[in-house]
Amino acid sequence: MTGDLSRFTGRFFAYGIKPRYELAEFLRQCYMIGNRSLPLVGLTGFIMGLVLTMQLRPSLVDYGVESQLPAMVGIAIVREIGPVITALIFAGKIGSSIGAELGSMKVTEQIDAMEVSGTNPFKYLVVTRVMAATLMLPVLVVLSDGISLLGAFLGVNIRSVTSFTLFFRQVIDNLAFGDVFPAFIKTFLFGFAVGIIGCHKGYYSSKGTEGVGRAANSAVVLSSIVIFIIDLIVVQVTDLIGIN
């Protein structure tokens, strides 16, 4: 299975580089993928920020460092919670829909129909979706981080009072390059993983409606696991090369 997936990935790069490029379809996918996940990502981001702040406060109060709350929350969100939670939501929302869409296109011979219409379905369907997922997840993560911090700001203000500018100054002052950069890079990898796994599961789904369901389901399961694996690898690598 890993062999199939890596061959599929190889094909993605081989076809992705060669013209002609399906620009219109790529932009349409960017819009769809971004637009469809935005409300969910925003909502979960906000709640995460709020809850995280409320959960962290008692411990910080115990240690007498309550003033460090914005810094702590900021680092937690930007480094880990934002990218991973957003990617998992993205896997659930986009991975499954790509899997189901391509799966049902496969089953109803739409992919074959494209092929006889002079279109390379791999380029038209797979390359555009994987590219769109790779580029849109980082955008969504940035938005989600921002909304999470708003949630955190609200969380801080439940028990104490801080100004908007002071809160964000504290957050930003405590974020180093090593916090932001690896976190940003890994979001591309997460997006790529969700896209390629969703497409792979859909493109090779077995016949019948059951096959479509299975494609959508295993796309979500596998990409969620792969997200954690990538997370683990990135943290090791950045540790090794000393940006942390």
Place this chain on the structure above:
Amino acid sequence: METATQHITTKSDPAEQTPVIFIEHVCKRFGDNVVLNDFGMTVEKGENVVVLGRSGVGKSVLIKCIVGLLKADSGNIVVLDKDITSLDHDEMDKMRARVGFLFQSNALYDSMTVRKNLEFPLRRHWIESSRDEIDAMVLEALENVGLAHTIDMMPEELSGGMKKRVALARTLILKPEIILYDEPTTGLDPVTGKEISMLIVELQAKYRTSSIIISHDMHCVKLTASKIVLLMDGKNYCSGTYEALSRSTDPAVKQFFE
């Protein structure tokens, strides 16, 4: 081996040049499932050849091999003087622009309107046309099947028969020289089925297209067939005109005409 195989071939016009589709010794298997086993047939220009056979015998596989959606394991398939087993990607696309394919499941793109469905092959085969010309071609194709009013609908809003007709319009929009119909009348009421059959005959008369029609519907077969090929056990069991085969005493042939 039994030699019950009978060949009731029709005399084709000797002035006719090479056949538009020529298939010989084609074998295709999926794992242990041998679907085509030394199959051969020809389609002359202007001919409507009906392929008859029980469900699951490999009729769809056969025509998918003709357009290269499936690769035959061995044998020769020559379409419009090109050996399709040796074509590269671009040549294959050029050949496919000249061959229409009506899918058994219609295969309409369900995320696109009827208009976009019909435009798709036009744009994809790099037909150089202005917006207006494309619009006119789409409308003409829909009018041909009597569905001009559905142009802005989504496929899910159409009935089964309407889907089939839209799929037919999409197949015909490039004015292909060869058309492969996979069960064009299955699932339609007898009246609509007859209309589709008549349309196939009309088209063949009007543009002198050649076609392979897969069908179980004997009304459709009777109306459209200039020749029938009976596919059985992966082989061309026998072929001939409707009249010739319907008089056959071979029980394997007779069962289709009862």
